[in-house]
Structure formats: structure tokens, C-alpha cells
Amino acid sequence: MKTIRLILLFTCLATFGPVTRAAESVTVKGILISASNESGESDRQLAAYVPNLRRILRFESFRYLGEDSASLAVPAKGELTLGDGQRVELVTESADRKTVLLKVRWGSVRHEFVLQRGSTTVLGGSSTGKKGEVYAVILVGR
Numbered sequence: 356m357k358t359i360r361l362i363l364l365f366t367c368l369a370t371f372g373p374v375t376r377a378a379e380s381v382t383v384k385g386i387l388i389s390a391s392n393e394s395g396e397s398d399r400q401l402a403a404y405v406p407n408l409r410r411i412l413r414f415e416s417f418r419y420l421g422e423d424s425a426s427l428a429v430p431a432k433g434e435l436t437l438g439d440g441q442r443v444e445l446v447t448e449s450a451d452r453k454t455v456l457l458k459v460r461w462g463s464v465r466h467e468f469v470l471q472r473g474s475t476t477v478l479g480g481s482s483t484g485k486k487g488e489v490y491a492v493i494l495v496g497r
Contacts, residue, residue: 408477430441457469
């Protein structure tokens with residue numbers, strides 16, 4: 356009888372183990388953009404983000420520069436290579452089914468926040484080298 360209980364226990368652990376591990380991972384998508392006060396159309400790829408970008412960054416137009424994504428276990432380290440020599444280092448520390456504690460390092464920008472799956476976070480950055488333009492990164496958690 357004891358042997359049957361042990362077999363059932365190990366079977367349950369083997370069955371539910373992968374489900375638990377799957378919940379402890381996150382995919383982070385990063386989109387590199389440039390923001391400018393020049394009036395004009397923003398890139399169509401950014402259409403869903405433009406209202407929030409204008410509210411948060413207080414710029415008029417936005418240009419898509421590149422993107423990357425990384426799937427990370429929790430805890431883990433990873434990196435996004437976004438283009439124009441811009442890299443974002445990521446560290447996940449804890450997670451539940453809806454949120455992930457994420458530490459981000461992008462040049463001199465260091466930020467720690469709780470990223471909700473399906474939501475976006477915007478990081479403002481340094482000058483692009485073009486008059487009045489700055490880099491920004493949109494992070495999307497999945």
C-alpha cells in the first residue's frame with residue numbers, strides 16, 4: 356500500500372512539474388524608437404503605442420528603429436539587441452501568473468519594476484545624435 360502511494364505521489368509530481376516551470380517564464384519584447392518634436396506622421400508599426408508615447412514622453416512623432424525579444428526563465432538574465440547599437444540587459448527575479456519582477460539596464464538607465472503580462476512599459480533614453488531626437492524603448496511582457 357505504501358509503495359502504491361509513493362508511486363502516485365511521484366506520478367503527480369512528474370505531471371505537475373512542467374506546468375509549474377512553464378508559469379515561471381516570461382517573454383519580453385523590446386521596441387527601439389526615436390522620439391522627436393517635429394510634427395509629422397509616426398511609423399505605422401507604432402500606431403497602437405502613439406497615444407501613450409505622446410502622453411508619457413511628450414513628443415510629437417515617433418520612428419521605429421528595431422526590435423528584439425527574449426524568453427527568460429525566472430530567475431534568469433538575458434539581453435535585447437534592438438539596433439543602432441542599443442542593448443537592454445534584463446534580469447528576472449520573481450514571477451506569478453500575471454506579473455514578473457524585472458530589472459532593466461539600458462546604458463545609464465537602471466530600472467526595476469513589476470511587468471504585467473500583456474502590458475507595456477516605456478523607457479526614455481539619451482539623444483540619438485540628431486537635433487531634438489531621443490531614443491526610447493517600449494517593453495512588452497508576454
